Amino acid sequence: MNWSQKQDLDLRERAQAVIPGGMYGHMHTALLPKEYPQYIRQGKGCHIWDYDGHEYIDYMCGYGPNLLGYGHATVESAVQAQLVEGDVLTGPSAVMIEAAETFVSMVSHAAWAMFCKNGTDATTMAMVMARAHTGREIILAARDAYHGAAPWCVPPLFSTGTLPQDRASIVYYDYNDPESLTDAFKAHDGKIAAVFAAPFRHDTFRDQEEPDAEYAKAARRLCDENGALLVIDDVRAGFRLARDCSWSTVGVEPDLSCWGKCIANGHPISAVLGREHVRAAASRIFVTGSFWFAAAPMAAAVATLKIIRDTDYLERIIAAGQALRTGLHEQALSHGFILKQTGPVQMPQILFEDDADFSKGYAWVTECIKRGVYLHPYHNMFLSTAHTPQDITKTLASTDEAFEVLAKMQHLDAIPPAYPLAPLFEKYMASLTAE
Amino acid sequence: MNWSQKQDLDLRERAQAVIPGGMYGHMHTALLPKEYPQYIRQGKGCHIWDYDGHEYIDYMCGYGPNLLGYGHATVESAVQAQLVEGDVLTGPSAVMIEAAETFVSMVSHAAWAMFCKNGTDATTMAMVMARAHTGREIILAARDAYHGAAPWCVPPLFSTGTLPQDRASIVYYDYNDPESLTDAFKAHDGKIAAVFAAPFRHDTFRDQEEPDAEYAKAARRLCDENGALLVIDDVRAGFRLARDCSWSTVGVEPDLSCWGKCIANGHPISAVLGREHVRAAASRIFVTGSFWFAAAPMAAAVATLKIIRDTDYLERIIAAGQALRTGLHEQALSHGFILKQTGPVQMPQILFEDDADFSKGYAWVTECIKRGVYLHPYHNMFLSTAHTPQDITKTLASTDEAFEVLAKMQHLDAIPPAYPLAPLFEKYMASLTAE
Numbered sequence: 001m002n003w004s005q006k007q008d009l010d011l012r013e014r015a016q017a018v019i020p021g022g023m024y025g026h027m028h029t030a031l032l033p034k035e036y037p038q039y040i041r042q043g044k045g046c047h048i049w050d051y052d053g054h055e056y057i058d059y060m061c062g063y064g065p066n067l068l069g070y071g072h073a074t075v076e077s078a079v080q081a082q083l084v085e086g087d088v089l090t091g092p093s094a095v096m097i098e099a100a101e102t103f104v105s106m107v108s109h110a111a112w113a114m115f116c117k118n119g120t121d122a123t124t125m126a127m128v129m130a131r132a133h134t135g136r137e138i139i140l141a142a143r144d145a146y147h148g149a150a151p152w153c154v155p156p157l158f159s160t161g162t163l164p165q166d167r168a169s170i171v172y173y174d175y176n177d178p179e180s181l182t183d184a185f186k187a188h189d190g191k192i193a194a195v196f197a198a199p200f201r202h203d204t205f206r207d208q209e210e211p212d213a214e215y216a217k218a219a220r221r222l223c224d225e226n227g228a229l230l231v232i233d234d235v236r237a238g239f240r241l242a243r244d245c246s247w248s249t250v251g252v253e254p255d256l257s258c259w260g261k262c263i264a265n266g267h268p269i270s271a272v273l274g275r276e277h278v279r280a281a282a283s284r285i286f287v288t289g290s291f292w293f294a295a296a297p298m299a300a301a302v303a304t305l306k307i308i309r310d311t312d313y314l315e316r317i318i319a320a321g322q323a324l325r326t327g328l329h330e331q332a333l334s335h336g337f338i339l340k341q342t343g344p345v346q347m348p349q350i351l352f353e354d355d356a357d358f359s360k361g362y363a364w365v366t367e368c369i370k371r372g373v374y375l376h377p378y379h380n381m382f383l384s385t386a387h388t389p390q391d392i393t394k395t396l397a398s399t400d401e402a403f404e405v406l407a408k409m410q411h412l413d414a415i416p417p418a419y420p421l422a423p424l425f426e427k428y429m430a431s432l433t434a435e
Numbered sequence: 436m437n438w439s440q441k442q443d444l445d446l447r448e449r450a451q452a453v454i455p456g457g458m459y460g461h462m463h464t465a466l467l468p469k470e471y472p473q474y475i476r477q478g479k480g481c482h483i484w485d486y487d488g489h490e491y492i493d494y495m496c497g498y499g500p501n502l503l504g505y506g507h508a509t510v511e512s513a514v515q516a517q518l519v520e521g522d523v524l525t526g527p528s529a530v531m532i533e534a535a536e537t538f539v540s541m542v543s544h545a546a547w548a549m550f551c552k553n554g555t556d557a558t559t560m561a562m563v564m565a566r567a568h569t570g571r572e573i574i575l576a577a578r579d580a581y582h583g584a585a586p587w588c589v590p591p592l593f594s595t596g597t598l599p600q601d602r603a604s605i606v607y608y609d610y611n612d613p614e615s616l617t618d619a620f621k622a623h624d625g626k627i628a629a630v631f632a633a634p635f636r637h638d639t640f641r642d643q644e645e646p647d648a649e650y651a652k653a654a655r656r657l658c659d660e661n662g663a664l665l666v667i668d669d670v671r672a673g674f675r676l677a678r679d680c681s682w683s684t685v686g687v688e689p690d691l692s693c694w695g696k697c698i699a700n701g702h703p704i705s706a707v708l709g710r711e712h713v714r715a716a717a718s719r720i721f722v723t724g725s726f727w728f729a730a731a732p733m734a735a736a737v738a739t740l741k742i743i744r745d746t747d748y749l750e751r752i753i754a755a756g757q758a759l760r761t762g763l764h765e766q767a768l769s770h771g772f773i774l775k776q777t778g779p780v781q782m783p784q785i786l787f788e789d790d791a792d793f794s795k796g797y798a799w800v801t802e803c804i805k806r807g808v809y810l811h812p813y814h815n816m817f818l819s820t821a822h823t824p825q826d827i828t829k830t831l832a833s834t835d836e837a838f839e840v841l842a843k844m845q846h847l848d849a850i851p852p853a854y855p856l857a858p859l860f861e862k863y864m865a866s867l868t869a870e
Contacts, residue, residue, distance in 0.1 A: 011529055018535040020547050020714045025723025027526050039529055043521035051529065060525040065725060070521055079518075086478035086505055088701040090495040090809060091462050094446055094474055094486065100453040112455050117552050117703065118724040128586060132596030149723045150585065151563060158721030161567030165600050235725070261725050266523040268552065268703050268726035279455045286593030288460025288584045289553040290500060290670070290696050291703035374525060 003370055007051035008037045025149075026063055031420045032377065033366040043070035045386035048374065056374040057391050059348075061382035064236055064261035067317075068307060069386030075265045075303045082299035093295035095302060102305045103263075103273060107245050109253040110273035114282060115298070117289050119235035119260035120148030122270040123196070125287050126256045127152070129272070130194035130229045133281035138188050140228075141196040142175035144203045147233050157428055175201045176209055178218035185222050194229040194256075195219050199237045199246030200343060205358075205378045207351060208343030216252040229255040229278065235270065236261060239308050240317065240346045240382065245273075267300035313385045314346075320387040321345030327396040335403035336410075349380045362418035363409060367402035377418070438805055442486035443472045460584075461498055466855045467812065468801040478505035480821035483809065491809040492826050494783075496817035499671055499696035502752075503742060504821030510700045510738045517734035528730035530737060537740045538698075538708060543679050544688040545708035549717060550733070552724050554670035554695035555583030557705040558631070560722050561691045562587070564707070565629035565664045568716035573623050575663075576631040577610035579638045582668050592863055610636045611644055613653035620657050629664040629691075630654050634672045634681030635778060640793075640813045642786060643778030651687040664690040664713065670705065671696060674743050675752065675781045675817065680708075702735035748820045749781075755822040756780030762831040770838035771845075784815045797853035798844060802837035812853070 015038075016022040022038075023029070029036045037050035046069060048058045061067070068075065082095065100113040116122055127139055147153040151166035159167075171188060174180040175197070185192060197219055201209035223230040232254040234246050238261070242248050245257045255278055260270030268291070274282055307313055322345045332339040337360070338353035352360040361377045368375050373395050375381065409415045450473075451457040457473075458464070464473045472485035481504060483493040496502070503510065517530065535548040551557055562574055582588040586601035594602075606623060609615040610632070620627060632654060636644035658665040667689040669681050673696070677683050680692045690713055695705030703726070709717055742748055757780045767774040772795070773788035787795040796812045803810050808830050810816065844850045 011532060014536070015532045018532065018539050018547050020549060020709075021718030023527070024549060024718070025721070025727060027723075027728050029526070038526055039531075040524040040526040041520065041528060043524040048521075048525055058525050062523040062525055063725065065523045070524065071519070076518065083511065083514075084506070085476065086483075088497040088500045088703075089475040089478040089505065090483055090493050090497055091464070091473055091475035091485075092458070093476060097446060097450045097453065101449070104453050112453050114455060114459060117726070118556070120724060121553070124585065128596035130596075131598065137598055149721060150559065152586075154721055161563035161565075161716070161720045163566065163572055163604060165603055168600055169598060266726075266729075268523075268729060268732075270725070274455075281596070283456030283459070285596045286460070286584060286589055288462075289555060290498065290705070291552070291701075292460060293462050294701075294703060297703075 003035055004052050005035070005037070008039055011039045011051060031424055033362055033369070033420065035366050035369050045069040046384050046391055054372065056369070056372050057395050058374045059381040059383065060374060060376055061384050062266060064382050065266040066382070066384050067239065067262035068265050068304065068313065069384055070266070072265055074307065075267070075300050078299040078303035079267060079296050082296045085295070087296040088291055088294045092293040093298070095295050095298045096293060099298040099301045099305070102302055103271065106243060106305060106309055107257065107273050108248060109245060109255070109257065109275050111276040112279050112282065113271050113273045116270045116272070116287065116292050117268055118148070119258065119270050120150045120153070121287070121289065122235060122258035122260055122272050123147045123153060123233055124150055125272045125285070126231045126258050127194065128285050128287070129256060129274070129278060129282050130231065132285050133229060133278050134193040134227060136191050136193040137169040138192045139170050139194050139196060140173050140181065140184050140192060141170055142198065142201070143172040145175065145196070145198050145201070146203065147196055157431055176212050176215045178215045181215070181218055181222055185226055190226070192226060192228045194231050195223055196231045196233055198233050199241060202236060202343060202347065202349070202380045207340050208349045208380060210343070211247070211250055213250050216247060216250040220252045223255070231256045231258065233258045235259060237347060238263065241344055243308055243314060263304060264297050264300035265304045267297040269297035269301050316385045317346045317383050317387070320389070320392055321348060321383045323389065323392045324348070324383070324395065327392065328399060331396065331400050331403050335407045337403065337406070343380055346383045347380050350375065358418040358421055359415050360406065363415045364402050364406045367405045368399055371398035371401055373398045438470055439487050440470070440472070443474055446474045446486060466859060468797055468804070468855065470801050470804050480504040480506070481819050481826055489807065491804070491807050492822070492830050493809045494816040494818065495809060495811055496819050497701060499817050500701040501817070501819050502674065502697035503700050503739065503748065504819055505701070507700050509742065510702070510735050513734040513738035514702060514731050517731045520730070522731040523726055523729045527728040528733070530730050530733040531728060534733040534736045534740070537737055538706065541678060541740060541744055542692065542708050543683060544690070544692065544710050546711040547714050547717065548706050548708050551705045551707070551722065551727050552703055553583070554693065554705050555585050555588070556722070556724065557670060557693035557695055557707050558582045558588060558668055559585055560707045560720070561666045561693050562629065563720050563722065564691060564709070564713060564717050565666065567720050568664060568713050569628040569662060571626050571628040572604040573626045574605050574629050574631060575608050575616070575619050575627060576605055577633065577636070578607040580610065580631070580633050580636070581638065582631055592866055611647050611650045613650045616650070616653055616657055620661055625661070627661060627663045629666050630658055631666045631668055633668050634676060637671060637778060637782065637784070637815045642775050643784040643815060645778070646682070646685055648685050651682060651685040655687045658690070666691045666693065668693045670694060672782060673698065676779055678743055678749060698739060699732050699735035700739045702732040704732035704736050751820045752781045752818050752822070755824070755827055756783060756818045758824065758827045759783070759818070759830065762827065763834060766831065766835050766838050770842045772838065772841070778815055781818050782815050785810065793853040793856055794850050795841065798850045799837050799841045802840045803834055806833035806836055808833045
C-alpha cells in the first residue's frame, strides 16, 4: 500500500527550522509510527484531513476537546455571536456568570466555579486552594497519574529542567489501593491538604482501570476524617462519563473538581468547581491569566453545557464506543488476537495481549492509519457524538483489513519492533538506574 | 452627576452566588473606585460599553491584548477563515509553522519559537528551559516585578496557598541597579540559571522606569561571564515599544524572550522565543496544554504580526500616547496639579505628585470614568492603533472637566480617601510585620 507523506514531511522540515525539535507536547508524533501525519489541515465532525489528502476517522478528538464534533453548528454560532460583541475586553462579559451558573447547576458537588485556560491551570489552582483552605502542604497524587505539565506535576520521565523541590510536597499513592492511601495519611498525619484522583486510571502505556468503589469511598472518608480535600481531576474525562462530576458514577462527591478539554467543545477554557466550604479559600488565592476572562470561550461553554444537559449526547457516544468495542473484540478473535480494551467505551484504551514491546499494537494501528482510521497505540482515545454508526462500520472495515495484515505478518514472524518507542524506553530504563 | 450602575450591580450580585468573591484575578474591580463597571458588554476599536449603557474610551485595552482595536477586521477575518478549517484538532495545522516563521523573522535574537497559552506559561517555560540548559537552579528576578500568577512567581502579597519552597530558588535583585545584580551573581556563584527582566519597570502602584542602558548591558555581560541566560519578559510590553524584542531599544539581545497578550490582538496565545544555543534545551523539556496547538489563535498571530511588520501601527500608537501625555500635562498644571506620567507614552502610568495615599488619583479617575474615559489609578495603561486623534481630543475634554472637579474638591479639602485600597494596604502592612 502506497503511503504518500510528502506534504507532511515538507512541513516537518520547515518546522524543524523554527520550532525546537520540530514539535513539542502531547501532539508530537515522535513516538507514533512514522506513517502518522504530524500536521492536520482540517476537521469536521469526527473526520480529519492531513496535508497529503488523507482523510481519517479520528478517535483522538483533539486529545479530548472534541465532544460534539469539530465545527459543531450550535457551539460555533454562539462563538460567532459573542465575537461580534467582544472577546477579551477590559472586564469579563455577563456570559461568564451564565457559564458559572449553568456549570454549577449541573455538577452536584459544586456551589461555585472559577474559569481558567489550561487543564494545568485548573489542577494548580485546586492545589493552591487546598493549601489555602487547610493551611497544610502535602498533596497526595496517584503514582503515574497525569495532572498536567507544570513543574509540580509534569511526569517524572519528562521532568527535565524542573527541580526536586518542585515536587517536594507531592506524595504518591497507588490508584485503586485504599491501603496505600491509608498509609499515606498515617505517614503524613495532619499535613495532608488534598488527595488528587483521576476519575478512573487513564495513564499512558497501560490498561485503564475503573475506580473501585471501595477506593473511592476510602478516599472520601480519609479526607473527611483528616480535614483534607478530595480533588477529582476531571480535565480529561469530564462529561464523557456522566452529566455530572465523573465520580457521581461511584457515588462519591469531591470537594473540588478540575475541568477542561471538552467543556466548550474545543474552545479554550478550563475550570475548577467547588463545594461551599472551600469558597472562602478560593476567594483568597490570586490566580489569573491574560485570556482567562475571554467571552467567546465562555459562550462556547454555555452552548456546550446546555447540549450536555438537554440532549442524549452521552448515550450516543456510549453507543458508538460500545459498537466499536464489540466489533473490534470479535475481529481480533477471528484473526487470532486478544485485545485488551479497557476503560469506559467512550474513552477506550486498546492494547494487545502478549505485546509487552507494543510491536503488535504499533503494526496494527499503522495498518489502520493507512486505511483512514486514526487510533492511538498507547494513549486512551476519545469518541464524540459525531461518530455515527456509519463511521463505526467504516472503521471496522478498515480495522478488519488491518488485523488480516497483522495476522499475515505474525505468521511470517515479521512484525517489526515499535521503533519510535526505543528512545523513550531507553530514557525510562536510565531513570530506573538513576534511582 | 448621576451615575446609574443598576445592571452592573445586579450582575455582581448574581456573580457572588457562583464565583468566589464575585470575581478574581487582574480584572477584579474591588480595588478600583466603585463607579467602575465590573462587567463589559461590548468592545469595538478603543471603545467599550458596560451593561448600564455607558460608553468609554478604554485605556486598558483588555490589560494589553488589544493592540490594533477590538474586533480588528483583518485579524478577525483570519480567525474566521481558520475556524472553518479547524481549531483544536488531533495535531497542529501548518499555520503554526507560519506563525513561528513570521515571529522568528521579526525578532532579532530569535532562532525558534514555542507557543503556549498564558503569559505565565511562557515565563514558566523560560525558567524550565534555563534550568535545563544550565543544569542550575537559581533564577534572579527583580523585586516586585510581575512575571505571572503561578506559585513560583505570584506576587508575595497575593501568595495565599503557595509554599515558601515554591520560591526557594528565586532570588531577588533591584531593577535598574547593576550593583545588586553583580552582588547576586557573587552570592550565588555558579548557581544562577537565568536573569529575568521586564523590558522596563512596570510594577503597579509606582512610577514606571525606563531601563538604564548600564543596567541592561550589565545584565547581558554578567549572564555571558557566568553562563547564565538573560530572559526578557515581554508579555506585557512586547510590540508596544518596538517591532522587535523590547530591549532592542537599549541594544541588548536576550537569550530568551516571553510574549503574550497582544501578539494575536486578543486571541489566546503566548510564546517563548530563543537564541540558537538554547534550542537543544528547549527541545528537551516537556510542556503542553490542551489548547496550545489551536489553529485559530495562530492565524490571528500571523495576521497581527504582519500588521506589526508592515504598517506604521507603532508610530500611530506613540503619536496617540504623546498627544494624551502632552494634553494631560498642560491640563494638570492649569488646574494646579502635577502629574507623574511615567514609562513609554504608549503604556503610560499616571500618578499624582503629593498623593501617597492615591486619593487624588482615585478622585480624578472617578470623575473621568463618569465622563466616558476608562483610566487606571495604579496600573500602567495601554494605547492601541484604534485611539484616533478624535478619541484623544474627546478624552482630554473629559479629563479637563475631571481636573476642574478635583481642583474644587481640593479647595474645599474634600478629596475622599481611596477607600478600595484600604484592605490591600492593611494586608501589606501586616505582611511587613510578619517579616
